[in-house]
C-alpha cells in the first residue's frame with residue numbers, strides 16, 4: 001500500500017474518538033471515509049463537524065475502508081476489533097488493547113492469520129518529555145512512576161490499573177529490556193467498587209526494580225517518572241513537559257551541554273554533578289501516533305506500539321490487578 005492514500009474510519013467518537021476523527025480528516029496520507037457510533041446523534045454531529053459521513057453500522061463502514069481506529073469503551077474493544085480484523089482491516093485500538101488477556105491473544109492470532117496490523121494507543125510513549133530522554137540511552141536500575149488524576153466517571157468501567165497504570169506499565173516495559181520476574185501489589189477501592197488506587201513493585205530479570213503508583217482519587221493531576229542508574233538520575237514530568245538529567249562526570253569540561261556543574265567528593269577524589277535540561281520538542285502525540293499507524297500500513301514505518309506490546313502491558317496489568325484483589329480479600 002506504499003504511497004496509496006489509506007482509507008480510514010473511526011468507530012466510537014466519544015471524548016477521544018472525536019480527536020481521532022479530527023486528526024484523520026487533516027492527515028494528507030489518509031482519506032477519512034466516515035465514522036460509526038452507537039449514539040447516532042453523536043455520530044451525526046461529529047460527522048458534520050469533520051465533513052464526513054456517519055455510517056449506520058460497523059459493517060457498512062468496513063465496506064469502504066482499509067483501516068479503522070477503535071475508540072469505544074474498553075469492554076467493547078475485542079468484539080469490535082474481531083469484526084474489523086475478520087474483514088481484513090488494519091486496526092488501531094485505543095488502550096488498553098482489550099479487557100482480558102485471552103481476548104488480546106485471540107486478536108493477535110487473528111490479525112496474523114488475516115495479515116493485518118494491530119497498533120495500540122499507548123500515547124504516552126510519544127510524550128515529548130519521554131522522547132527527550134532517548135539520546136541518553138538509559139539503562140535504569142530503579143524507576144519510580146506516579147500517576148494521579150481527579151475522579152471522572154469515564155474510565156471507571158475498568159479498574160485504575162487498566163485505565164491509568166497501564167500507561168506506565170507500557171512505558172516501563174519499553175525502558176527495561178528484561179522480562180518481569182516478580183510483582184508485588186496492593187490497592188484500595190475508595191470511590192467505586194473497583195480498585196481506585198494501586199501500587200506495584202516490579203522486579204525484572206536483570207535486577208531492575210520499579211515502583212509504580214496510580215490513583216484516580218486526587219485533587220490535581222500528576223504524571224512523573226524518576227529514573228536512577230549508576231551515575232545518572234533523570235526526572236520526567238509528562239504533564240509539564242519537563243525532563244531533567246543529573247549525571248556524574250569526572251571533569252566539568254567533559255560535558256559542554258551541562259547548565260550547571262556542582263562538585264562533590266567521593267572516596268577521596270573530586271567529581272562533578274552535571275545538570276542538563278534536554279530540549280522537549282512540543283508535538284501533538286495523538287497526531288504523531290495516528291501518522292505512525294498510517295505510515296506503518298503503507299510499509300514506510302514500523303508501529304511504535306505494536307499489538308504485542310499492548311498485549312504485554314495488559315498481561316502485567318492483569319497480574320497486578322489479580323494480586324490486588326487477592327490482597328484485599
Ligand code: NAD
Nearest residue numbers: 012013014015016017037038039071072073074076094095
Ligand atoms: P467515551 O465514553 O467518551 O466514548 C466512547 C464512545 O463509544 C461513545 O460515543 C459511545 O457511544 C461509543 N460506543 C460505545 N459502544 C460502542 C460500540 N459497540 N460501537 C461503536 N461505538 C460505541 O470514552 P473515551 O474516553 O473516548 O474512551 C474510549 C477509549 O479510549 C477507551 O478504551 C479508553 O480507555 C481509551 N482512552 C485512551 C486514552 C489515552 O490516553 N490513550 C485517553 C482516554 C481514553
